[in-house]
Amino acid sequence: MAPSAVEIETTTVPNIATLKLNATTGPYKEIATTKFDKDAEAGLKGHKAAKYPHYLPTWNPNDKYPPLQPFEHYEHGKDADPSFPNLLPEGTAVTHFTPTIGTEVKGIQLSTLSNAGKDELARFVAERKVVAFRDQDFRDLSIEQALEFGGYFGRHHIHPTSGAPEGFPEIHLVHRGAGDNSVDKFFANRTSSVAWHSDVSYEAQPPGTTFLYIFDKPESGGDTLFVNAAEAYNRLSPAFQERLHGLKATHSAHEQANASALRGGIVRREPVIHEHPIIRTHPTTGEKAIYVNPQFTRDIVGLKKEESDVLLKFLYDHLAYGADFQARVKWEEGTVVVWDNRVTQHSALIDWKNAQRRHLARLTPQAERPFETPYQG
Secondary structure, eight states: OOOOSOOOOOOOOOOGGGTGGGOOOOHHHHHOOSOOOHHHHTTOTTOOOOSOGGGOOBOOTTOOOOOOOOOOOOOGGGGOOTTOTTTSOTTOEEEESSSSSOEEEESOOGGGOOHHHHHHHHHHHHHHSEEEEOSOOGGGSOHHHHHHHHHTTSOBOOOSSSOBOTTOTTOEEEEEOTTOOTHHHHHTTOSOOOOOBOTTTTSSSOBOEEEEEEEEOOSSOOOEEEEEHHHHHHTSOHHHHHHHTTOEEEEESHHHHHHHHHTTOOOOSOOOEEEEESEEEOTTTOOEEEOOOTTTEEEETTSOHHHHHHHHHHHHHHHHTOGGGEEEEOOOTTOEEEEETTSEEEEEOOOOOSOOOEEEEEEOBBOOOOOOOOOOO
16 A cells, blocks of 8 residues: 555645635636535435445545655556556457547456556556546445555545545545536636646646546536647657756646635645646656646746746647547446546546536545656757
8 A cells, every 4th residue: 555645744835714815716626516415416306316325525624634745656657567468468458549648448357457467557558648447346346445456556645625435535526416507607607618637736746647437427428538748748849849848837736725715615735836847757658748737837937927828828728729639538337547647638528418417536646756857859
């Protein structure tokens, strides 16, 4: 198991109470939910009951955690056999969504992988960026078993604001309850639910290999978009690549914490701001990837605001418009989607209009502190 996520590091951060007056929220934060109709989730009011009620979210305002302490991450993908004999044995069906990102795998069970298979999983996902494993039994494991599996890949991250199953703050829940039409209010002022991001990039050690598994889904819709941030880097001119090297950007948790507090949600941990290289290197593949996102990145260190804004907007647009290095994952019963947050960004889509339930759980093992290797033209 990975070490606990609640060890103490002494740091100075602003008090959340002082931030509310200047709170800003992006569309991703506005769509996030902080409550649900318990009767509807129990199968009343004409709705089907939630299939996995022990995974329904809770928000306990008394759950408070100290700042995260640095830890030494071990990257298991480095130990993997690149032919993937334990992950993809003979008879496994492997279908690539696109040449550069996205793969569907059928015929293996993640829950039964040996450590060698898990090592290969980390490497395969780093190479393919996002992989949808179909017909999995993962959701039927106990929560303790799911956490044990995920802990192999890094220390579990405890999200500062999201709902979690009672007693298991390490599980990040994505939940929109049956009968929830609150998104209508959002679309009264917005044209799209797309909100590209890499999960909790504001942490000193953001996540690497990440898992999302589904319990309930709408009949259609609710897909997830992914973009290959390494291929996005490769598409840039050598001169532009070289200019980005050496630059760092700030990533902030404050807006997310503010948004939660203003909606009456929780803030488990004081928000942080960290600087990361704009171009980070993957420890297993050596690939370089663009590492800024509009949800959490705020500015480029050392540049004036206007300069920073122009450069960040170009990078955001480059990633968002790069349909030829993106993939769209459609959810099916029993699907577990695994991606590498270091070399991808993603966005959920809120496009279904029948108020059906969408309910998923995420395991978010933290990885190394983002690092940069020298530019090589």
